[in-house]
Amino acid sequence: MSPINKGVVILALFLTLTMVVNGFSSRFFVEKSSVTVLNSWSMGAKHDAAIADFGLPNYGGFMIGSVVYAGQGCDSFNKTLKHKSPYPTILLIDRGVCSFALKIWNGQKSGVASVLIADNIVEPLITMDSPEETQGEDPDFIDKIKIPSALILRSFGDSLKKALNRGEEVILKIDWSESIPNPDERVEYELWSNTNDECGVHCNEQMTFIKNFKGTAQILEKGGYTLFTPHYIAWFCPKELRLSRQCKTQCINQGRYCAPDPEKNFEDGYNGKDVVYENLRQLCVHKVAKEKNSSWVWWDYVTDFNIRCSMKEKKYSKECADNVVKSLGLSLEKVKKCIGDPDADVENEVLKAEEAFQLGQENRGVITIFPTLIINNAQYRGKLERIAVLKAICSGFKERTEPSICLNADMETNECLEANGGCWQDKISNVTACKDTYRGRVCECPVVNGVQYKGNGYISCKPYGPSRCSINNGSCWSETRKDLTFSACSNSETSGCRCPLGFQGDGLKCEDIDECKEQSACQCNGCKCKNNWGGYECKCSNNSLYMKEQDTCIERRSGSRSRWLFTVVVLIAIAGISLASYMFYKYHIQSYMDSEIVSIMSQYIPLESQNINEDSKANNNSGRL
Known part of the structure; x- marks a missing residue:
């Protein structure tokens, strides 16, 4: 078959899909962020901006910056585009001449925080996609774009440029907090991909993402936080070409479900039919694993298949795939039953459902970009990168209901590293109100060693409670001189600083009175x-x-010394007299007591002297007789 005829068949496959997609163009959704002008009512408060399909949108967060206009931006600026404003720089560039991605790459190299492309025609917003081919000094620059970007309407762009020409500073807030809906406590997301690993940059990006995101996805799935569903893009042959040799080699089920030839060569290598068959197998692997309440095994199958059955190593086969299925403990019979007969002239229920999903649902757009991630029915825009995707998924939870994996160190935005994120900080004790989260930094007064700081988090935080003086002296004044310390913090008070007695001031600074x-x-x-x-x-x-x-x-x-000496002598003399008087008194009392005791005892017990007296009296009386 001539190369012309080959191209006709391949083109027919793509045109068939394109025609169907155009028929459902009303279902094509442009994913948006909002842009708010903070310092000018004349330009209106809030505007829509179409999120680019490359770079890293700040899902769940926002950015405030000052606008700088830079014309077309197709050439490298070779300088840093920043000005004296304390805000980050948001670069405004006109659409046209060169690709969207090249303009944003040049902006990133100039050090700006974000890029807005102003449309040059009056039309609804469109999604900025990366070009099929890149030109310039770095052909891989698209993968290196890390800043967020968006397309804005021509009218809004003109208003911004007029304000800048008048010398006004324009402060914008770009907000992604509502870009991903959060209807309930569970996030539902889908990945539209393909098993062909020889489709170039897109396939490599897709497989790298699956390998890197596998562990995170399985944690979310096992915890019941998310519901993941894989999908695969498919084409089909027009009825008049279904019996052609080309359609038969690139399709299954008699031309109903097709894929482009991986090598774009019908005479050599793998066919599109092989790709469609493996796509169907991976859908069935997920279905069978889900029936076992272990839907996360899909991630293991896909990564293992890519390693063990790589198309590049000529191992992309049914036999290799069957071995991977069995190694994961899944029922091979159930998987085969789900696949059905790929040669039968009937519709395949699994792939038929995929076509319906691909053409869009009631509240989400048609799938036109490959690979595509859909989170809560909103199409993810930006690079398929583990942290960026996890951040987008986490933004699908209502604030303060997100699982702990959304709050780990990998998700930190690192905004606190630059100027402390604009939050309060005590440089002496290294206490800060800045906290990084996946939604961006927040300024909240911290708790340090059980001591709660209170304040607005931006310009003030003060320790509160009875233990506050143990933390940097409660942020109050304190000073030591010659081993003598004074402090304006008192543990008897739960807040405030008060200069101690002998000092004056506001408690934050005290001076000696x-x-x-x-x-x-x-x-x-x-x-x-x-x-x-x-x-x-x-x-x-x-x-x-x-x-x-x-x-x-x-x-x-x-004479005071003599008087003191005289006083001492007098006191000693008085003390001596008092002591002698006390001894005399004690002796007199003792004698008195003895006599009293003798008198009392004599009344009851005859004493010897009494007997003698009585005998003497008797003798005298007898002589008288």
């Missing part, structure tokens, strides 16, 4: 005031003593 001047300390006659750090000292003249409580001086005289 010169009590000798400002408070007229030491008011007594003959007093001299000396100011100290944090206090003062009063001294009396003429060798007098200062009594602080009474703020008075007691006079000292020359």
Whole structure:
């Protein structure tokens, strides 16, 4: 067959799909972000912008920047396009002359944060796709585009350029927070791909993404956070060509489901028929795995098949695929039953459903870009890259309902690394209110070692609670001089800073009060005031003593030492007399007590002396007789 005839058949396959797609053009959706002018009401508040199909859109987040206009932007700027504005730079470039991607690549090299392309004709918004062929100093520049970009209407672009020509600064907010819908607590997403691994850059990008995203996808699926469905793009032959040799080699089921020849050579290598058959097999693998409640096994099959059964290594075969199915513990019989007979002149229910999905649903567009990721019925725009896609999926959850995988370190935007993200920061204690999330940085006062900071997060955060003084002295003033420390933070208070006694200020800065001047300390006659750090000292003249409580001086005289000595002697004498009196008193009391005791006892117990007296009296009486 001549090359012309080959080209006619291949063209017929693509035209058939194109005709069907055009028939459903009303279902083609342009995925959008919003652009809001923050400092000018004359241009309107909010405008739509069509997200480019390359670069990395900031799904779930937003960006605020100052606009710089740069004309066509087809040539490298060879300089940094930034100005004195504290905001990041958003570059405005006109459409035309060269490809969208080249303009945005030149903008990225100039250091801007984002690029807006202003349409040069009056038309509805379209999606900026990457060119089939690239030209320039770096043919792989499309894969290196990391900044977000979008197309805006001509009218909006003209308004921006007029304002800039008048010397005005235009501040824009580009917002992707509503680009992915979040209707419920589960995200549903689809990947439209192809098993052909020799289709060039697109196939390589698709397979690299699947390998890198496999682990993340399986975590989301196993946790019940997402529902993933694979889809495969298919073509079909027109009825008048179905019996041709070309359609038979590129299609199954009698020309109903086709794929372009991988090598674009009907005489050599694999055919489109082989690709369609493997596409169908992978759909059935997912279906059988889902019946076992292990739908995530699809990711293992696809990655294993690409490694073990590569088309480039001439191992792309049914036998190799069957071995992969069995190695994953799936039922080969069920997979084959799902595939059916590829040579039968009947419709295949699985592939028929794929055609219906491909032509679009009620609330989502037709599939025209390959590969395509659809998240909650919105087509993902941007590079198929693990972190970027995960960020888009996470933005499909309602805020604060996203799973923990959305909040890990890989998802951080790193906005806090530059100027602390514009948030409050205490550089002394290295405490910051800036926190990176997949939605962008947030400025929230932190909790440090159990101490809660309170404030707006942007210009102020102050520690609150009884332990606040343990963290950088509660952000209050503190100073030490000669081992003497004063602080404006008190643990008895839950907030605020107050200069201690002897100091004045707002608590964030305290200065010593010169009590000798400002408070007229030491008011007594003959007093001299000396100011100290944090206090003062009063001294009396003429060798007098200062009594602080009474703020008075007691006079000292020359004979004071003799008087003190005399006083000491008198006191000693008094002490001696008192001691002697006490001893005499004690002796007298003891004698008195002894006599009393004897008197009492004599009344009950006869004493020897009493007996003697009684005997003496008896003898005297007897003599008288």
